[in-house]
Amino acid sequence: MTTNTLPSQQSKTETSAFSWGAAFTIFTGFIMLTALYVALVWAPEAVNLASPVERYAQRIFYFHVPAAWVGFLAFIFSALFSVIYLIKRQQKWDALALSSVEVGLAFFTMVMLSGPIWAKPTWNVWWTWDPRLTISTICWLLYIGYIMLRGAIDNPEREARFAAVFAIISSLSIPLNWMAIRWWRTIHPAVLSPGNNSGGEGGFGMSPDIRNALIFCTVAFTIFYINLMYHRVKLEMIKHRVESLKQDVLYQ
């Protein structure tokens, strides 16, 4: 009797979870399209920039900055999940840390690709070894290293432990990255709380409408992060289901 009812209950839960998940995904898609409209149409031009090319390219800002924010957030969360994993040694925390790093890497890749495209019309170079750009590259490579490290270790418990320590150490690059444009002389503008760096190349004053557009896009990207985390964690759960079924088939 129990074996007959449990699968149906499980299937009911999965169907219900699927519909909520699907609704959330559609909502996220809608929010992201609205963010695209806000960035490309609604937001006003940065009138203090000299050429039209610069003014158009400035609109990359509305996706570049939120993508960086979400990248940082994801990497900080991965460090927190890793700390909890090291304390509790429960597999779910490792799955959350891995998922957050993967999603964060996707967002950080957006930053690393869109940055040089914005830099070319603003700084007249695709790339320069500026402190912010150099630390961002190191940060990006560290998290690619995290994924490679996980692939190189066979023992799952050891893999999770080493990865957790690596994620905690790698997360030190996040505050360093944030402060790089505030501590050192750099070409990269600090749009938010610039401190001593309000005169970075390509910097522009934020009017209330520009600020509102940025806030909206940041909220949209944060929702996108939560949605991708939901799907990535679900993937990790299926992976563990496969592992447990393999054990059943081999040793039952």
Next chain:
Amino acid sequence: MNEMIYLFAGYAVIWLAAFVFIFSMVSRQQSLQKDVEMLEQLTQQKQDS
């Protein structure tokens, strides 16, 4: 139009990165789902025999 080339390129790479990641997750999920179905069949066969 040439004035907007960097704007198009910037948004294109951002959306491309997002779609590549989503596509990789979907394909991994489909492949794992197939594995689950196959393993569940094997487990069922083992229990029946």
